[in-house]
Each structure stands twice: as C-alpha cells, then as structure tokens.
Amino acid sequence: MSASRSVTVKLLDKEYTISCPDGAEAELLxxxxxxxxxxxxxxxxxxxxxxxxxxxxxxxxxxxxxxxNKEEQRHVVEMNLRRISNKIDRALNDKKG
Incomplete structure (x- = not known):
C-alpha cells in the first residue's frame, strides 16, 4: 500500500488540506x-x-x-485506424495484382 501525505491547496483564497499519494503532489497542485x-x-x-x-x-x-477532448481523440483514433486499414487493403491488393 502506498503512503499518502497532506497537501494544502488554495481555491479562491480559501485553503483546503487534501490527502494524496506520495509522489502525486505536483499533479495535485x-x-x-x-x-x-x-x-x-x-x-x-x-x-x-x-x-x-x-x-x-x-x-x-x-x-x-x-x-x-475525449470525443476529439476518439475521432482522431478512428481516422488513423481508417487510414491504416486503407493502406493495408492497398498493400494486399497490390500483392494480388
């Protein structure tokens, strides 16, 4: 089990003490x-x-x-997969012909 520590953050001039895993302080801040x-x-x-x-x-x-952002990433992945699939199809067709 990983250790945790308390980190103080400030939101709109109000301080909150939050527990986070060791090593995750920078991400939390x-x-x-x-x-x-x-x-x-x-x-x-x-x-x-x-x-x-x-x-x-x-x-x-x-x-x-x-x-x-997730939707945009999904769209990019789909476009890349489509492009790769087309390249594979072209390569297979070139081998046949």
Whole structure:
C-alpha cells in the first residue's frame, strides 16, 4: 500500500488540506491551480455568486472540456485506424495484382 501525505491547496483564497499519494503532489497542485483559474474566471464574470455555485460551474465546464477532448481523440483514433486499414487493403491488393 502506498503512503499518502497532506497537501494544502488554495481555491479562491480559501485553503483546503487534501490527502494524496506520495509522489502525486505536483499533479495535485497543478490540478488545483487549473481549477482555481477556472473558478476565478467564473467569479470575475460577476454572473455567479457563491463559492459552491462557482465550484459547480467550474466542474461542469471542466467536465464539458474533458468530454469534448475525449470525443476529439476518439475521432482522431478512428481516422488513423481508417487510414491504416486503407493502406493495408492497398498493400494486399497490390500483392494480388
């Protein structure tokens, strides 16, 4: 079992102590910085008030980004597979003829 440690992150000027596995501190801090940036962007629009609502909107926006990126990656993989399949078909046809 891997050991964990506590890391303090700051989101909208509020500190949170979070447990994370040893060696994952940098990733956690980078993730917290990204979340903090997204939360600040939302807060700065002035349209949403309250830490909880800002956090939920940031989470929804980030989830949307993730899903969009996954779909784009899936599309790239499908295109590459199609391209490879076409190359294989051409190579097999060239061998036959």
């Amino acid at each position: 980078a993730s917290a910085d990204y979340l903090n940036e997204k939360m600040r962007d939302i807060r700065n629009t002035g349209k949403i008030v309250g830490l909880e609502r800002i956090a939920v909107m940031a989470a929804l926006n980030m989830s949307h980004e993730l899903m969009k």
